[in-house]
Amino acid sequence: MLSRRQAILTSGAFFALAACGRGEEGAKTLRVGSQKGGTKALMLASGALEGVPYAIEWSDFPAAQNLLEALASDAVDVGLVGDAPFQFAFQSGSPARVVAAMKSDSRGAGALAVVVNGHSRAHSIRDLVGKRVATTRGSIGHYLVLRALAAARLPADAVKITWLTPSDSKAALQTGAIDAWSTWVPYTAAALAEGARIAVDGRDFSQGVGFDVASAGAIRDKRAILADFLAREARALDWSNDHVDDYARILAGETGLPLPIAEATVKLNSRRRTPIDAGLVASQQVILDTFREAGEFKASRALKEAFVPLA
Incomplete structure (x- = not known):
């Protein structure tokens, strides 16, 4: 249930x-x-x-x-x-x-992405090593994190994946409780409009x-x-x-x-x-x-x- x-x-x-x-x-x-x-x-x-x-x-x-x-x-x-x-x-x-x-x-940027706050210094998955990245377990966002890590020859536990719902992830990113959020439209579009920035572009990893x-x-x-x-x-x-x-x-x-x-x-x-x-x-x-x-x-x-x- x-x-x-x-x-x-x-x-x-x-x-x-x-x-x-x-x-x-x-x-x-x-x-x-x-x-x-x-x-x-x-x-x-x-x-x-x-x-x-x-x-x-x-x-x-x-x-x-x-x-x-x-x-x-x-x-x-x-x-x-x-x-x-x-x-x-x-x-x-x-x-x-x-x-x-x-x-x-x-093939526009932002359909699937790992987003960070606008003031973040992260511009790649390597910049998020040891950081807290929120997504939903088993989601396309989860897959994006794992694919980006594998492409960078980093282990799956190189980032601290935090399992959150989209609404909770949005709030956590805004308050700084997490360092990044791996998500999809319409959540990416809303986050980018509110000042977030793409750190990992899903176009490189999603079909x-x-x-x-x-x-x-x-x-x-x-x-x-x-x-x-x-x-x-x-x-x-x-x-x-x-x-x-x-x-x-x-x-x-x-x-x-x-x-x-x-x-x-x-x-x-x-x-x-x-x-x-x-x-x-x-x-x-x-x-x-x-x-x-x-x-x-x-x-x-x-x-x-x-x-x-x-x-």
Whole structure:
């Protein structure tokens, strides 16, 4: 069971539309998990859900780890997460599987980064040796720290990783309780706007891949509506890349982000559907190797077992 801090923040937004068809796919509800600044805003802004023939129940999460816990316990059906947190969860025993993938078009600085206060002298991972770096365990931020350390030929314990939620990390960085924060959009965009600076640029270490991950129950019982939702999401992604201003306005309204931060988030997080092929699967090996060599898990599950493509 999720703790109160990790509990699902149910939005209460339902698309209670008439179901069509007969049999097990009739009158279904698809429970969709959305990270802050994620799927919900995208689908609402694009209008991709117009005429959807099933109900959608939204649940909001602060980070991928919380969403992945909900997927593992069958509390939600599908949600979008980064490749690194999914692989961490999968190798830790999660029954959830990847059903679709997307890749970032943007190569702008700040989509993923280790940020420091503006007055910090740190300009690289080497400058953070012995320092306190906050992130969420198993997150893309965690992966970034480990990859940056490995690239610099430093051991995984060369920095003092502090496990904090995004909101707690933000406060700790502002007060000086930590020296750096390894995080992702929209948190990076907000931190940079408030005076933080990039010490480690994630563009050097991330492949920019995101996964739609579904619970075992949803893959078994809701394949048709999952496939329909994923097709609508692909269209929404294409729409968002051509309507940046419209998307940013909806994102700001849904998340409470200031409009300039929402605009920066959209520009840094431009994505399109990408096929789950042999190349993409093979590219995930570096993530497993990074976590395994840092002692986070043994990586005993085969990569190909993580994927059940529906889109």
